[in-house]
Amino acid sequence: MTMKSALLLAFFILFTMGKIDARDTLTVSSKKLVYKLNIKDNIMPGTWRNTQHAFAEADSLGADLMLIHMNTYGGTVLDADSIRTKILNSPIPVYVFIDNNAASAGALISIACDSIYMRKGASIGAATVVNQTGQAMPDKYQSYMRSIMRATAESHGGDTIINAQDTTFRWFRDPIIAEAMVDDRVYIPGIIDTGKVLTFTPKEAMQHGYCEGIAENVPEVLEQIGVSDYEIIEYEPSFIEKIIGFLVNPVVSGLLIMAILGGIYFEMQTPGIGFPFAIAAIAAVAYFAPLYLEGLAANWEILLFIIGLILIAVEIFVLPGFGIAGLLGILFSFTGLVLSLIENVVFNFDGIQPEKIMTALTTVIIALFAGFMLSLFLSKQMFTAQHGPFSRLSLNEVQEKEQGFIGVDTSMKSLKGKTGTAYTVLRPSGKVQIDGRIYDAVSNVGMIDRGSTIVVVKDEAAQLYVEKV
Known part of the structure; x- marks a missing residue:
């Protein structure tokens, strides 16, 4: 048996015994695994949940890089902050391709990524915190947004420069620019004046370190990153x-x-x-x-x-x-x-x-x-309205007193002056028997023993009052 035959036989035995698998072949593939996550709606709790699942799946698959395909006008700051933190702590490099918009919370997420790529005509910025009507929230909320925007930009710090006076930093992404996307009071010479919230076009973003390249689609982004042989797996949320x-x-x-x-x-x-x-x-x-x-x-x-x-x-x-x-x-x-x-x-x-x-x-x-x-409102419209859809389920008729409707039994008025016996002890209330029927009654004077003869002296509000004969 030749040496080549022996090596092939050993390879076959090891393969069948499970000692090696298809990834340990003699020829190692250089294909990169790209995991793509779409953020193309308003950023809500569901977006944060999808991001968690996507990162977990990318990690389990051994993805070489994450690519976020973004087009959003923003959303809730809290969920965007959670996504930002997930990106900053990710062991997998994270890139973002801004297809059209990365406004507000979308800008925060984009700045957290390792590299930003933008399509022609896209924009990034305008991260002022607003309510549901579009009005700016109080400064307490703006202060929080300013701080996390600065901190996110600072996480992509550049070189440390030591001069004679002190130590300064040269940032890849200037934190003051990130703050200007939130606060219209920030003034940066040659970039933004006071009274305006900063938003960058692709060329402006590239000029000031907030964009690494301009691309028309995902393949162009990967080409600029330097990935030519790749496989894309896209996160798809289940029903x-x-x-x-x-x-x-x-x-x-x-x-x-x-x-x-x-x-x-x-x-x-x-x-x-x-x-x-x-x-x-x-x-x-x-x-x-x-x-x-x-x-x-x-x-x-x-x-x-x-x-x-x-x-x-x-x-x-x-x-x-x-x-x-x-x-x-x-x-x-x-x-x-x-x-x-x-x-x-x-x-x-x-x-x-x-x-x-x-x-x-x-x-x-x-x-x-x-x-x-x-x-x-609906109760009045549906139940009490004369022609409401559920009007038959409620009583809408009024029983007027003038029409003979009264709220008490008047038959006991005819018992005044009649005699009977105490069916129970009355002290002072109890029961009496008159003409073979049992009635509730109250002793008008003192206690009346059971079996005593009584007489009805008055009737008030359907209540009999009796005295011992």
Whole structure:
């Protein structure tokens, strides 16, 4: 047997014994594995969830680089900050291709990446924190955004320069430029004047260190990176993940809370258990299930909400008036709804940003108030309106006194002056028997023993008053 034959035989034996696999062949492939994540919608909790799954899958596949294909006008700062942190801590190099827009939260994510590539006509910047109406938030929120934008730019620091006076740094991405994308008070000579929020075009971004190249598509980006032989695997969220992403949207969560409150309210207006209760139950499941799967809502938080509903039901249907049980029920239900939106561990809120807590509180409070007002409006329109769709389920007729309708039994007025016997002891109230029928009665003077003869002396508000004969 020749040496070549012996080597081939040894290779075959080792391969069949599982000592080596297809990756250990004599010819090693130089093909790079590129994992692509699309961020082409508003940045929401679902975006952060998809990012976590994408990075985990890229790591398990041994990807050589991550490429974020971006086109977004922004979204929630908290979720963008989580994505930013994930990128900064990633052992896999992360590149971003801005296809058209990287505004606001999108700019923050882009700056966190190792390299930025932009398409002609694209833009990056305009990271001022705004509310849902587009109005700038108070400076407390802007200050937080300014700091994380600066910190993100500083994470891509350049060379350290030591002069005679002190130590200075030359940045690849100037932190002051990043701050100018948030604060219109920042003045940078030759770049931006006060009163304007900074937004870069591709050429401007390249000139000032916020873009490494201009490309028309993903292959051109990879070519500029220096990757020619590659395989692209694109993250594709499953159908269930898409549903979860939709349900954890703060707007949808608020609508579900409104449905829960409205279902409970309408159920209290109708006899038995029916359609409104089903709506409330489905809305509760749709609210808590995705939060539970995401690790936000814990078992005890869901249980707290259920206990709150039970206490409210006990207060309404069992106990008279409205007291401790009702107040505790409202508190428990409200707390369960709020805490399910926060990544707390029991009542430990370490590491949770105040903005996250305020967002959860605002979502629940606005949803509860809107749900209550909407329930009152719909109740009037659907149930009490003369031609409402559910008008037959409620009593709309008024029994007028002039038409002979009264609220008490008048038949006992004819018993005045009649005699009977005390069916029980009257002290002073009890029961009497008159003409073979039992009536509730009150002794008008003193106690009356059982079996004594009595006479009806008066009747007031359907109540007989008797005296011993």
